[in-house]
Amino acid sequence: MDDALRALRGRYPGCEWVVVEDGASGAGVYRLRGGGRELFVKVAALGAGVGLLGEAERLVWLAEVGIPVPRVVEGGGDERVAWLVTEAVPGRPASARWPREQRLDVAVALAGLARSLHALDWERCPFDRSLAVTVPQAARAVAEGSVDLEDLDEERKGWSGERLLAELERTRPADEDLAVCHGDLCPDNVLLDPRTCEVTGLIDVGRVGRADRHSDLALVLRELAHEEDPWFGPECSAAFLREYGRGWDGAVSEEKLAFYRLLDEFF
Numbered sequence: 001m002d003d004a005l006r007a008l009r010g011r012y013p014g015c016e017w018v019v020v021e022d023g024a025s026g027a028g029v030y031r032l033r034g035g036g037r038e039l040f041v042k043v044a045a046l047g048a049g050v051g052l053l054g055e056a057e058r059l060v061w062l063a064e065v066g067i068p069v070p071r072v073v074e075g076g077g078d079e080r081v082a083w084l085v086t087e088a089v090p091g092r093p094a095s096a097r098w099p100r101e102q103r104l105d106v107a108v109a110l111a112g113l114a115r116s117l118h119a120l121d122w123e124r125c126p127f128d129r130s131l132a133v134t135v136p137q138a139a140r141a142v143a144e145g146s147v148d149l150e151d152l153d154e155e156r157k158g159w160s161g162e163r164l165l166a167e168l169e170r171t172r173p174a175d176e177d178l179a180v181c182h183g184d185l186c187p188d189n190v191l192l193d194p195r196t197c198e199v200t201g202l203i204d205v206g207r208v209g210r211a212d213r214h215s216d217l218a219l220v221l222r223e224l225a226h227e228e229d230p231w232f233g234p235e236c237s238a239a240f241l242r243e244y245g246r247g248w249d250g251a252v253s254e255e256k257l258a259f260y261r262l263l264d265e266f267f
Contacts, residue, residue, distance in 0.1 A: 004081045012039070012085075015157040021114060031088070036138055040089035045081055052082040055206040059086065059128060062208065065120055068201050089201030091191030095223070097231050107236040110190060111243035113199050114216055118179035118248075120212045125180045129173065129209030138168055138266035147266055156265065164265055171259045176212040177250065183207025184264075185216040186223050194262060207267065217244070217252060218260035 005028075009017065015034040032039040044052050056075035060087050063069055068088035077083065099105050141147050144159035152159060159167075170175075180191070191201040224232045224240060241252065 001252075004078075004083055006103055008041060008043070008083060008085070015039070017041075021188065023193045032107045032252050033116045037140050038089055042084045043081060044083075044184075050259075051206045054127075054206075055172060056084050058208040062202070062205060063210070064087065067112065067117065068199060070201060070203060070237055089203065090193075091200035093193045094187035094190040094192055099108075102197055103143075103231060104239045105191065106187075106244045107232070107239040109199055110185075110187065110220055111175060111240040112222065113190060113202065114182075114185060115244055115247070117182060117216070118213050119234070120180040122180050124177045125208075125210050127209030129181065129183055129207060129211040129215070130176055130178065132212070133209075134267075135168065136171065136265060138263065139165060141266045152265055153261065156262075160197045162267070166261070168259075168262055168266075171262065173212070173253075173256055173259055177214070178210050178218075179213040180215060181211040181216045183211065183215060184267075185211065187220070199252075212256065212260070213250075214253060214256035215260045215263070218257040219264060221257065222261055 009015075012032055012035065015032040018031045018033070020029040020031055020040070027051075028043045030041045030043075032041060042052055053075060056072050059069050063071070068089070069088050073085040073087060075082070075084045092108055095107050129254050142165050145161070147160065147161045147164065149159070152164075156164065182202065182205065184204060189202065189204045190199060193200050193202065194200065221237055221240065223229065224237045225234070226232070
C-alpha cells in the first residue's frame with residue numbers, strides 16, 4: 001500500500017494530504033487540498049480493494065442516470081492494492097446539526113433523494129444487492145469472523161455471529177420490492193446545500209444495487225430517530241415518510257425494516 005500511496009502522491013504534487021478519521025470502509029481515506037481543487041483518495045489492500053473498484057463503477061453509472069455523485073478522477077489496482085480518486089462534492093452532511101427551521105427540509109430532501117433512486121429502472125441496474133447475494137455474503141462474514149460484534153445495535157448487544165445469522169434466516173422476507181438502492185442510505189452519506197437543503201451529492205456508494213427499497217428506508221428512518229441525533233426525531237421521520245410516499249402506492253413494512261436493520265449488522 002505504501003508504494004501505491006507514493007505513486008499517487010507523485011501524481012498530485014503540491015497537495016496537502018489529510019487523513020480522514022471517520023472513514024468506516026476499511027480503506028485509507030485522504031482529503032487532498034491544493035492545485036485549485038479538492039479531492040478524496042481511498043486506498044485499500046486487495047480484499048477491501050475489490051469494493052473500491054466496484055464503487056468506481058457505481059459512481060460512473062449513477063452519474064450517467066442523473067444522480068449527483070462525486071466525479072471519478074481515476075481508479076485502479078494491482079495484485080495487492082486498489083485506489084480511487086474522486087472530486088470533492090460541495091455541501092453539508094445531512095447528519096450535521098441543522099438549525100431547527102431547516103430540519104424538516106433536510107428530512108424532505110432525504111426522502112426526495114430516496115424516491116429518485118427508487119424510481120430508476122432497477123432492471124437496467126448492473127449491480128445486484130438482492131437477498132440472493134447479500135444473505136450468502138452475511139454468512140461468509142460470520143464464517144470469516146469479520147462481523148463487528150462490538151458495534152451491534154442496542155437490542156442485539158452480546159449476540160454471536162451465529163445467532164445473528166440464525167435470526168437473519170428466520171426472518172428473511174418471502175418477497176422483495178426491488179428498486180435501485182444506495183444500500184447505506186444514512187444522513188452522513190448525503191450532502192446538502194446549506195442554504196437551500198437541495199441534494200448536492202451522494203457518497204460512499206459501494207453498496208448501490210438492486211435490492212428491496214426497505215434496505216434504504218430501514219437505515220435512514222433509524223438514523224432520523226437515533227438518540228445520538230436528537231435534533232431530528234418523530235416529526236422528521238413523519239416528514240420523510242410523507243414526502244417519500246408521494247407517487248408510491250405501497251406501504252412501509254415494519255417487519256422488513258427490522259430485517260434490513262439486522263442485515264446491516266453484517267456489513
